[in-house]
Amino acid sequence: MPTVTFLPGFHKADVPRGATILDAAQRAGLHVNVVCGGQGRCGKCVVYLKSGKITFDREKFGHFFTAEELDRGACLACQSLVRNDLRVEVPASSLVQEQKILVESRAAEIPFRPSVRKYSLELTPPSLTDTTPDITRLLEGIEAQGGPAANKIYAPLEVLRSVPQLLRQGGWRVTGTVALVPGGYRLIKVEEGNTEGRLYGAAVDLGTTTIVVYLWDLATASVIATASNYNRQIGYGEDILSRVNFARKNGLSKLQRLAAESINQALTAAANNAGIDREDIHEVVVAGNTVMTHLLLCIDPGYMIAEPYVPVVRRMLSTAAGRIGLAVHRNAGVYTFPAVSNFIGGDIIADILACGMTEREEISLLIDIGTNFEVVIGNRDWMLSCAGAAGPALEGGEVLFGMRANPGAMEKVRIDGGTLKPTYETINRVRPKGICGSGLIDLLAELIRACVIDRNGHINMGIRHPRVRQGRYFPEFVIAWADETDGERDIVITENDIKNLIMSKAAILGACMTLMDAAGITREDLAGIYFSGAFGNYLNKENAIAVGLIPEVPLDAVKNIGNGAITGANLALISRDRRRNLDRIAQQITYIELNAEPSFMDQYTSSCFLPHTDLSLFPGVQRVLDECRIRYGGAE
Amino acid sequence: MAMKALDIYKLLPKTNCKKCGFPTCLAFAMKLASGKVDVDLCPDLDEQTRELLGGATRPPIRLVAIGAGERSFTVGEEFVLYRHERTFYHQPGLMMQVADTWPEERIEGVVARVRDETFHRVGEDLSVDGIAFRWESGDADRFGGVVGTVEACASVPEVIIADDPEAQAAALAHCGNFQPLIHAACADTAEAMCDLARKYGCALAVRAGDLEELKRLVGLCRDRGVENLMLDPAPATLRDFLARSVEIRRRAVERTDPDLGYPVVFDTVPLGLPDAATALGILKYAGVIIIDELGPASTMAALTLRQNIYTDPQKPIQVTPGLYPVNAPTGSAPVLMTVNFSLTYFTLLGYLEAAGIPCYLFIVDTEGMSVLTAVAGGKLTETLVADAIKTTELENRVDHRVLIIPGYAAPLSGKIEEETGWEVRVGPGDAAEIGEYLETGWEA
Amino acid sequence: MSEEHNPEPGNRILEVRLGATKAEGGTRERVYTVGGAGTFPFLGAGPAAGHPPRIALEICDDTRTWSPIVLREVGDLAEDTGAWAAAAETTFGADMVRLSFTSTRQRGFDDFASLGTTVEEVIGATKYPLIVEGSTEPAIDSEVYRRIGEAAEGERVLLGTAEADRYRSVAASALAYGHAVVAQTPIDINLAKQLNILLHETALPPERIVIDPYTGTLGYGFEYSYSVMERIRSVALQGDADLARPMISSAIDSLNVKEVREADPETADEVAIRWEFYAAFSALIAGAEIVCVRHPGTVALLREALRALLEGSHPQEEAYGDESA
Structure with a gap:
């Protein structure tokens, strides 16, 4: 089996010929970016081949790289097949690091009190005068060690069966593993000798596209490995709806198996990297959206997608790992995050836990943006939530030159107000192909500052400038001339693109305003706005406020929590108090159906303006725009 | 004063026990704040909180029923000064007057109109609600006789307009059991009028030009056991009515003056200007409007105005989804898709009929949302359109595969094409331009 | 959702x-x-009552799309725009004429010179302020508004109509030739506010804008127009400066709807007048300062109603007569 060595850390993994470098990296415990789920579409998993032989289609994927990068051996880890022993350099930019720092900093804020514990016991052997049954002796020993009361611990039959031999073979020196489960405690494992040091737990983000796993040493309170994998269900539909449809056509058990296998691969990689036995993983916490949670537990999600849109279960569920095929100790508890509604799932509850909004008196706003968006507002006493469709514009859809955050996408854009000359940065610094969500938000903000568009998003055709012109169907602004680009056409943004962007951003701001209105609070009451999800990573906060994607608050009050689902799952793994609270949080959240909320349309319409119809809600933006109008407004 | 949801929430048990039928205490608080549920649904409140919340969330204006039987109606239980704040719930009864001095034929003419005349609009039958008998003869027996004659053949809600308790008694002897509105008590007659109202279980209007005097009369009547009251602010001009009715409604809904928490009755006849007065009563909070013999054109306009003003702004009127032929189309006629918001439908239909172009109106079910709302709210989707094409068997009705969608649905054009396989063309955003669009731009 | 009811003093x-x-x-x-009002319509007295509302009679330069009911009523006047305008003031008793250039709506319209001539003719024939409506076609906006604005220079007419996606030409003409502008948006308070902000950013002074929140007609979405007007007045008095502008309402579909179009010829005038009256009267109650109608008979009915609503609140000469005298 070829060995792949990853530089600079000399992480090693043995993989069969034909496996991908990404597979090897995962086995080696390296947390490589796989935004597209390993399909060769995002260009995020760039690595450099230093020695050895691979199969990689440089023609097909060459557009992700510059010639110089290709000379240095650049390739995509997910699309490169291992032929023999390799040495591969992984640039820091291809690794996900920030999230770990975030997880660890949040974890450090709360008391470390996992739900599973080991008790190393030295028991007095029985005698004729002490005929206490074995199990009672064991449980009383645990109680004597400061564990739960013996009569509160349930010992399942299969554990019970193993007890007499283990006690005697171990010379009455054994270790019992006890987990806090709903309704009491459970003895999940008994081992000979002292194994207190071998207690591990896993936190899992079960995403529709990507799976992330964090492995904890629960004895030393530290993250010992992380791994990610794509969700192998992706072969049966990219979006949630198609997965549910596949599940309804007798595909439920297949999707369940794929979810478990995808998690197992990541768990295995993490365990290998940390040098531990998967059997010593005694607890798994999974945060996923409502459909993903249903699928992992093999519960039919079919009734969620048709009227009256009912999920089977919303509460936190626990089961034994063995029953859903997770490759950890078979009695290990698996806990899934509860949900509020079909749209506010466990991933959002995890976001809430991650940002800590329920732990404070001050009111926070949490926004998770993708094609769909979710918004939660509240504090430790109350919470309101809603979800809606933002449309694909913020992900580059419905925009002529829109694209996902892939190489060649303009991710940052500035426009000189005087000369109207744009400057931009592209992902991977290659020639521009299009514009991704963060670039589009920049563009919108810069176009209005330069007075090229009015607050309605209409291009001022009175401006005499070669970049401002009538396109085939709509007026448009030229961002890059053809000779600067990767293709043969000028890269433009049209009035229609701008309209779609405004409608997308208005749906999100309108949802925020609807919740704020329902709670009777104003932007001054907001102590923080948290972005969760990939979109927030690259977003320019100032521009997000300038275009009215979110309410105007001080810039430092806007925080990006990245992958809140994995952070939340970690916190629930290491804190029994946080986990115990999850159901309460979920039950406390009042879900507002935007379609049934009469004020939403009003809020939406007033948000269909840059930044908003009520300018007094954006005083800072208003000041800047007034200055811009004085400087550049006479551009006609 | 009305309370905000979070303020109400603070007074609730915060147990999220769901016994009220709502998933959380906050959800219940939000319903309470909007007056849509009663505080008694929460079983865990102490008496004091219950009273506080009840006072702040229950309808500030009393519900009063007029008439008995099929055409009886209720007024009151309103919450707001302006429709846009929520809605107006109980439309005013229009009561056409007859006087006991009129010749028999004239009275019969009015009675027949009230009984039989209906206008059909937007799926609703509109008609005047009842008859108001005015005592002009000074002869109680004659009054009773007229009421008795009409009562025998009309069976519609009634108002008895007579300041004199004896004349009232004479009329009520014939119709008291059918719960007419007694109009109206003043300081001198309050006692006797209350006795009549109690005897027959009728609603009673009190009349005074001064709000303080009205409140005093309300107190007097309540003390005599009459709770179903209406207020007649005795206006001498349109301006008087507007000022007094607005003030009564304002104080009632702001809950600053519970004694004014009763529906208003507006006797327009003495003011002249029948059209303006009727419209003003409809617009500005009257619960019962006594009108003169309005001609059919005025009646239709007044009833239409009432229908408009009492439409719930949050629940648009819907039309049934389906395929509607306009101007006798053939298989090659254009198919215009739009939503089942009735305003959209009727406006578009009006322009299409005026343009005289044969076509099909293809209405999809967006639950009454307008195009813009339905697109933004994700209600109007390609699957919805595809399903509707199947249900209406559109493919068998026309011999082409071209669908014209509203201008505001343009963002969906690609998706609809993909999902349905039909060629999608984006029509104008304004219904007024549809005629021109079809004349010049359409060819399958 | 719940808005305060009481205007902020001042x-x-x-x-x-x-x-x-x-x-x-x-x-x-x-x-x-x-x-100028500081209260809801017809509730104030003294300065807070503001100025009395005005009734405009609409006429046009190309009668092909005009209601046959009105054309029957005005007879030969329809053929002579100047005479029609003069009659609106003298015979029919309107406060002002609203002239619509319906001729610009025909395909390929290019007779721009006629616009200036007609404006001059109507100015010559009338003595009261004017409202002039230009094109509805963005492609010719610039030329149409230039011609109209120029011909009416100095007369401070109310120029229509600015909309959210085509306001620059109207605003430019109003700025160049000293006119005021009708800002029309489709029945939505937010859109109305947005257009006012957009116009403000063209440097058109706010005291030269009249809001038209759009009115279809009675029975056809009138409830929306009515409430939008009420709401605009309400937030304006709460202190929303972007919406504190007078409003104009013209129930433009009144004479096209089924109820009127299909009325028995005997009663058609009666039905047309009532349909226009109920919409215009309600618009006045909701806060419109200028109401526009097309049937001459509606003017008299509105005049009477207005008199009853204004009784005692305005000096006689301002309410019914010549304010500048």
């Missing part, structure tokens, strides 16, 4: 002056100020 609807006298560089014998 907030006023902005005053817009229409028409210019000789002394001001125009030729009008009367000029009007609309707006």
